[in-house]
Amino acid sequence: QKEVEQNSGPLSVPEGAIASLNCTYSDRGSQSFFWYRQYSGKSPELIMSIYSNGDKEDGRFTAQLNKASQYVSLLIRDSQPSDSATYLCAVNMGGKLIFGQGTELSVKP
Amino acid sequence: NAGVTQTPKFQVLKTGQSMTLQCAQDMNHNSMYWYRQDPGMGLRLIYYSASEGTTDKGEVPNGYNVSRLNKREFSLRLESAAPSQTSVYFCASSLLNTGELFFGEGSRLTVL
Numbered sequence: 655q656k657e658v659e660q661n662s663g664p665l666s667v668p669e670g671a672i673a674s675l676n677c678t679y680s681d682r683g684s685q686s687f688f689w690y691r692q693y694s695g696k697s698p699e700l701i702m703s704i705y706s707n708g709d710k711e712d713g714r715f716t717a718q719l720n721k722a723s724q725y726v727s728l729l730i731r732d733s734q735p736s737d738s739a740t741y742l743c744a745v746n747m748g749g750k751l752i753f754g755q756g757t758e759l760s761v762k763p
Numbered sequence: 764n765a766g767v768t769q770t771p772k773f774q775v776l777k778t779g780q781s782m783t784l785q786c787a788q789d790m791n792h793n794s795m796y797w798y799r800q801d802p803g804m805g806l807r808l809i810y811y812s813a814s815e816g817t818t819d820k821g822e823v824p825n826g827y828n829v830s831r832l833n834k835r836e837f838s839l840r841l842e843s844a845a846p847s848q849t850s851v852y853f854c855a856s857s858l859l860n861t862g863e864l865f866f867g868e869g870s871r872l873t874v875l
Contacts, residue, residue: 658805660805688862700863742806746861751864755804
């Protein structure tokens with residue numbers, strides 16, 4: 655079992671809908687969590703970080719963290735075709751940033 | 764602003780050959796990382812250097828060695844390449860070892 659798990663997808667949503675991406679992790683002591691976006695053929699880029707339980711909003715993106723359930727999620731509101739990419743969840747485990755396998759999101763016009 | 768620069772971008776090797784992937788960052792970051800990415804596997808950490816003068820193993824270190832040459836440069840060496848090392852390799856850096864990484868453009872390595 656990987657230390658950081660994501661549904662690989664693909665997840666397909668219509669334009670304007672909410673996309674929900676989920677991630678679970680194994681290390682209960684982890685304190686910092688990240689979402690990266692990777693367009694096809696490109697390198698990953700950081701879009702959200704979250705350190706405390708609850709929600710963190712940044713524009714159309716909301717990251718949610720529940721440390722008791724060891725669960726992190728990313729919501730994308732008003733999804734656009736330009737959001738089509740692979741979304742990678744990452745967890746800082748004792749100084750090592752461990753990634754999940756990524757969820758491929760496709761937003762259909 | 765170059766950010767994180769990796770060379771080469773493409774390389775084809777034969778089994779048993781050796782090579783070094785070079786990485787340099789110009790952001791005065793303290794921490795540097797090497798990941799590999801394979802289809803369906805996400806990014807897997809090979810080695811990282813939390814600060815100049817230190818290196819640590821990641822998830823998949825076997826078959827690789829690294830050198831933190833100075834604060835700017837972090838190289839990855841394959842001593843005897845194997846087909847299982849065919850992958851896209853990403854170098855990344857961060858100001859502190861917190862998880863906010865900046866990635867290079869990647870190096871695609873094929874081992875025949």
